[in-house]
Amino acid sequence: MPLTRRDFARRSALTGAGVALAGTAGVLATTDGALASQEVTGAGHGGRPDGPGYGPLVPDPEGILALPAGFTYKIITYSGKTKLDSGEFTPSNHDGTATFEGPRGTTLLVNNHEMDGPRADYDHPVPLAEGLVYDPAAAGGCTVVEVRRGGEVAEWVGIAGTSTNCAGGRTSWGTWLTCEENSDKAGENGMTKDHGYVFEVDPYDRRANRGPKPLKFFGRFDHEAVVVDPKTGYAYLTEDDSKPNGLFFRWVPPHGFKHGRGRFGKLADDAGTLQAPKCFDSGGKFVDDLSRATKIGTVYGVDWVDVPERDAQQTAIRKQFKDGEITRARKLEGMWWADGGAYIVSSYARAESPGQPHDGQVWFYHPRRRTLTLKVLLGVNPDPSVDGAFDGPDNITVSPYGGLILAEDGEGVSHLFGATDSGRTYPIARNDLNVGTEEEPEFSEFAGVVFSPDGRTLYANIQDPGILVAITGPWKRNSRP
16 A cells, blocks of 8 residues: 555654654764754764764875774785686776675675676676676676685686676675666677666575576666565665666565575566655655755655566666656665665765755665655765765665764765764775876775674775775774764
8 A cells, every 4th residue: 555645744743753763873964064954963073082983094004095093904805916716817896795604704795896888998807707697798797705714815706797787785595686787788888688687696606696697677777776675575776877867666576476595586577566766745745856855854755656667678767757756866876774674875966956965865765664764964075185074975884883884986085984873974994095196186986885794894895996805993882972
């Protein structure tokens, strides 16, 4: 049964504040330049005595990763330097990542490699491992990394011949859903097959990855991330696209379907129902774009509208809806399932969005209440070249020590940063590796931020040139100050 505008308005009137906020990450605000309500404040970036986090970042003498005092990092893979077990170099363009508890005390990671276009455009594309190739013309894919006790590392191909593997999502049954953020069709940009799909990668069983099959029931579009509700099996997906702005999707599995290892691959291309959101405020007014929200704690009710043609052979899904039919957002990026719902990132909004410009939002979708609640709102960063303020969040994870951890994909200086339950932000790492020039420095985005299964190690990627690092140190619970 849909949550009607009248129902939502009546519920909001009864509660006085819409719907109670959910999630252990609490109501998160930001610091400098934040567009936050007066009731929610933030201060400091960890360098001040009263700030949260771990203190100021210490420049790295190796020129790679600045960390707080007491923290260290180790390079796990480095494109063009470390090698796969086949003898070929680690691919470049590291992006989304998930961790899994491996055998005999090891940690397994599945690491996306975000490369679009033909393989000839890259020095180190994902190798075309026999039996693991979808489209031999495409450069992207995933590798599986095994970090062993004693520090030894092994790496092999999980899937190859896919395009622009950006983010994705970890499933409760121990696999990785890798997302193509590219919807080239066969014959475009040298591709021999259609792209814009989700694929499942099993880090435990190489044989299960043979003969890669696109999960077409999730739709064909510029996928960013996906999460699966472990209780209902509903999947939620983000689209990073514009002209018009992209969409947040819900996939409803077919009646009686039971999730598990290998079961997605047995579904028909049109299995289940793919839907897009239609949001409305507490007064019942339709909301056309999530950039309309200007206060932390904003709550929107959500109805779901069926996608007309999910494989988008003639018209992109986001263009199949008329104005007033669905709710859009700019740069829908990473997602993380926690606290009974999905944390969803909108990286920024500018002139292409009808609402107020911002440099990042994090929403929480509560599936039982069918609500979206604004948890984080970053004001426009006045000078991204100066270390301090944060902008352009992308990949996201929920920390076992409280709050959220976000990877910056903005302008200028690039960070990993945290946000506490009370709304204060703080730096965790800064990318000190200049891939530009001294006159025009350039610092690649962070991606793939995720903790190890035991919570002791924070893994993250520097996309260019492609470095996976493991960060360890005196982690602590960042409680409400």
